Amino acid sequence: MYSFAHLSDVHLGFQKNVPLQQIEERVFEDAIDQCIERKVDFVLIPGDLFHVNIPEMRVQKFAVRKFRQLHEADIPVYVVYGSHDFSPVSNSVIDLLTEAGYLTKVSKQKQSSDDRISLEFTKDSKTGAKIVGLPGLTAGKELVYYENLDRESLESEDGFKIFLFHAGLAELKSEVSAKTDFMPISLLPKGFDYYAGGHMHTHTLEKYPDYPNIVYPGTLFSGYYSDLEENAKGRKRGFVLVQFDDKIQKVEFVPIDNVGYEIIEYNADKKNVKTVNLDLAKSVKEIDPGNKIVIIKVFGELASGKTSEIDFTALREELKQNNVLEVKINRTHLSSKDYNITPASGKNKDEIETNVFKENIGDVRLEQKELLGDPGVKLAKKLLQELGQPSLVNEKKAQYQKRIEENAMELLELKIDDS
Amino acid sequence: MNEVDIVGQVIGGEFGDIVIREKSGKNLEIGDLLVSEEDNGFLILQVFSLEYGSQIKETMQQMMSGVNLEQGVVDAGFYEPEFVNYVLAKIRALARVSTAKTVTMPKTLPSFFNKLRLIASKDLEFLTKGENQILLGNVRSGTKVIDAEVWIDAQDVFSHHILIPATTGRGKSNLVKTIMWHVLDSNKVGVLILDAHDEYYGRHGVGLKDHPKAKDNLVYYTPSNPPPGCNKLTINLQSLRPDHFEGILEFSDAQWQAIRTYYKQDRDFWLARIMQEPITPVMEGINASTLAVLKRRFRLTLGLDVDDEGRVFSHNEVFDSGARGVTLADDIIQDIEAGKVVILDTSRLVDEAELIIGNIIASEIFERYKDYKVRGELERKPVVTVVIEEAPRVIGEDVLASQGNNIYSTIAREGRKFKIGLTAITQMSSVIPRAILANINTKIILGNEMAQERQAIIASASQDLSSDDRNIASLDRGEAIISSIFVPFAIPIKIPLFEDLVKKKPAADASVKQKVF
Numbered sequence: 063m064y065s066f067a068h069l070s071d072v073h074l075g076f077q078k079n080v081p082l083q084q085i086e087e088r089v090f091e092d093a094i095d096q097c098i099e100r101k102v103d104f105v106l107i108p109g110d111l112f113h114v115n116i117p118e119m120r121v122q123k124f125a126v127r128k129f130r131q132l133h134e135a136d137i138p139v140y141v142v143y144g145s146h147d148f149s150p151v152s153n154s155v156i157d158l159l160t161e162a163g164y165l166t167k168v169s170k171q172k173q174s175s176d177d178r179i180s181l182e183f184t185k186d187s188k189t190g191a192k193i194v195g196l197p198g199l200t201a202g203k204e205l206v207y208y209e210n211l212d213r214e215s216l217e218s219e220d221g222f223k224i225f226l227f228h229a230g231l232a233e234l235k236s237e238v239s240a241k242t243d244f245m246p247i248s249l250l251p252k253g254f255d256y257y258a259g260g261h262m263h264t265h266t267l268e269k270y271p272d273y274p275n276i277v278y279p280g281t282l283f284s285g286y287y288s289d290l291e292e293n294a295k296g297r298k299r300g301f302v303l304v305q306f307d308d309k310i311q312k313v314e315f316v317p318i319d320n321v322g323y324e325i326i327e328y329n330a331d332k333k334n335v336k337t338v339n340l341d342l343a344k345s346v347k348e349i350d351p352g353n354k355i356v357i358i359k360v361f362g363e364l365a366s367g368k369t370s371e372i373d374f375t376a377l378r379e380e381l382k383q384n385n386v387l388e389v390k391i392n393r394t395h396l397s398s399k400d401y402n403i404t405p406a407s408g409k410n411k412d413e414i415e416t417n418v419f420k421e422n423i424g425d426v427r428l429e430q431k432e433l434l435g436d437p438g439v440k441l442a443k444k445l446l447q448e449l450g451q452p453s454l455v456n457e458k459k460a461q462y463q464k465r466i467e468e469n470a471m472e473l474l475e476l477k478i479d480d481s
Numbered sequence: 482m483n484e485v486d487i488v489g490q491v492i493g494g495e496f497g498d499i500v501i502r503e504k505s506g507k508n509l510e511i512g513d514l515l516v517s518e519e520d521n522g523f524l525i526l527q528v529f530s531l532e533y534g535s536q537i538k539e540t541m542q543q544m545m546s547g548v549n550l551e552q553g554v555v556d557a558g559f560y561e562p563e564f565v566n567y568v569l570a571k572i573r574a575l576a577r578v579s580t581a582k583t584v585t586m587p588k589t590l591p592s593f594f595n596k597l598r599l600i601a602s603k604d605l606e607f608l609t610k611g612e613n614q615i616l617l618g619n620v621r622s623g624t625k626v627i628d629a630e631v632w633i634d635a636q637d638v639f640s641h642h643i644l645i646p647a648t649t650g651r652g653k654s655n656l657v658k659t660i661m662w663h664v665l666d667s668n669k670v671g672v673l674i675l676d677a678h679d680e681y682y683g684r685h686g687v688g689l690k691d692h693p694k695a696k697d698n699l700v701y702y703t704p705s706n707p708p709p710g711c712n713k714l715t716i717n718l719q720s721l722r723p724d725h726f727e728g729i730l731e732f733s734d735a736q737w738q739a740i741r742t743y744y745k746q747d748r749d750f751w752l753a754r755i756m757q758e759p760i761t762p763v764m765e766g767i768n769a770s771t772l773a774v775l776k777r778r779f780r781l782t783l784g785l786d787v788d789d790e791g792r793v794f795s796h797n798e799v800f801d802s803g804a805r806g807v808t809l810a811d812d813i814i815q816d817i818e819a820g821k822v823v824i825l826d827t828s829r830l831v832d833e834a835e836l837i838i839g840n841i842i843a844s845e846i847f848e849r850y851k852d853y854k855v856r857g858e859l860e861r862k863p864v865v866t867v868v869i870e871e872a873p874r875v876i877g878e879d880v881l882a883s884q885g886n887n888i889y890s891t892i893a894r895e896g897r898k899f900k901i902g903l904t905a906i907t908q909m910s911s912v913i914p915r916a917i918l919a920n921i922n923t924k925i926i927l928g929n930e931m932a933q934e935r936q937a938i939i940a941s942a943s944q945d946l947s948s949d950d951r952n953i954a955s956l957d958r959g960e961a962i963i964s965s966i967f968v969p970f971a972i973p974i975k976i977p978l979f980e981d982l983v984k985k986k987p988a989a990d991a992s993v994k995q996k997v998f
Contacts (some may be wrong), residue, residue: 066928208709209709209710235808236808246707427873
């Protein structure tokens, strides 16, 4: 009996604060160490191993160390790019690790006479498993690969076959979402023994006719802040361990503990700011935040006051004094009746924007007359237009941000001082 | 007018029943469109009846025939037969076209003794194509196809409902595919097609999938073995509410009571709970026979059953009691709101299950569009049409009388206000209530040999078709008459063969081979 480990969406380099960076590294280290201890025959990582294509040196050094250990244990690692770590010019740390012989990219393209994409299987020397896959691209652009894929040649290949992919599958969606980067399962080539998925951050195992094992291990810790909220609600994170001979025998989820959590969910609907501040302060006092991540989620429509008047800074300070590891505040669904945006209609985008500004400018309480009434609407429209400018070809992110900021400041007739 | 073009001359009759004498050898046909050139424009007229005329008395004609038949050696004939024997055609005016190309209802007779010619494409220049229109076909004069296309504004026509009445084999699916082919050109119309015969997508031949924009604008859901890029039709049982069954499945008061009780207690899981419930119900006030009937009804209509481990499953693989298909209805609605054509292959479902699935989606769209209207956002939304075959299943008089209104009848009555229409296909227009028929402002009438059905169509048409009974009966496959408030007169058309449309599609740009990273 052979075995392999399947992990994905590690997002190494995502965390910005040291305590969370340490957890990020620890869980990955734990997963790799378990792979070595369990003597798996190979490891699959279908994308988003790193949060960006070239993460900071700290992350790269850590990754090289762990993959060298796998290499020395004679455990090959088969990968495809994910939507976060891909590079159209092979300029990703994935390519560096591939060049070093620590990783093997299995999205190998064969020469073919037509416009279709033909892929070449990589055969694992120890087990004979035939492995192939397609990378993920940003904004679901990988769809074009699947639409042009020569699936017949993949489906007709015999033997034990694994397909790596980095994409969301529409049939496995569990929440209504406006996102369009999901694809139907029917785009995957049929008849593989195992479909190693990445991109979806929740562990899933589904079986469909022609697709016997569609598996996402989910993220190891967190690739989005919403993952932390899921963790706080009890979501287990880990990797998948698979045993097989000429077919899949067992698919097992191996959980990896990360850290303790506390979550405060507060419905501020129809309450005033004073009440909310008092209630939240009380809730914070009631929890034990020591060495934990604390999530504060406030939602609903305030009856009066500004959302910015909710004193999250005080809550953070209180928690810090009690040795909290990290505080994450989610106020995405928090609004105020006093400061709600009233929608307005129009025949086109320009008219809608003008009407929305006209409809809402009366709610703005400022002393500067040039920011109120018709002049305010005109200025707001100009500002919106300026902020919506796309980046220029070859313009770097920092340059783009600086240019937009400067233009916006100029429009507002403001100057940036040295501070 | 060129003498060679003349096909007849006005010789008598009255308004709506004008008599012309056919020029010998011109062989006028029922449905031929004629032109009478008048001061300040011309009249378009249509032949609706043909009969013989003769200057010889009938008794004399009978005697002549006797001579020919009984004394075969005699080769008897008429002297200058083209003068003495001829064809009389009855025609009626359809429209008056001014020199400025304004089309109005005719209110005068053609000039007496005026010579008439067959219509030509230049006479129909007023049928110009505008933006966001759909092609219905070419103008037809009798069996002759004129080089003039009939385009109609998609938003107008779909929001005011379309009826396609025809019997089997007269080209209904060809017509629907032709209409949808043009809808796919843009994102101005969102369409939900309940495809009971799985004939529109083109799984096994040409179909809407062959449209150049199908990849972006066409979405196909099927319960089994979806082609690459298509979706599996899976609806989670949690998406079904008791009201989705209203007007579609008939339940007794006791059965409704039981359904509501389970819904109140188990909310989203009410249906699964009914199926899993032991036959002796634990719920107070529900007797065992009521529960047994409900289980049987849901088994027969939705294909639901319970496996050995107590899990609810559906034999047709469409309904799921686990985690699958939770977002399907919302995904479909998002696509429709984005102006896409969504085809649901319901060929493996029984009638009721098909209608219930349509109900889940149509009622949600209806509610959302009502809300958009309140918020002033409706104008920005695409018009929506729900294409349904055998429409009397939901808007038939007996169904509405016995089971009350359903979402389809609500759309037929009120949908127009919210930019939602029905495209109703039927062989039995006569069983649709007149109030609903009158609300359907476009009828694309295909051939129909049943007199009762023709009468129902004629009685509810947007134009006076009272003399078109025989014309409708004689429509061949692919021939139709459009009666609509959006066309100046009832236009006879020839619907293009869908396969020809597919052949004419522009060649795809040479694609660049993708590089895999």
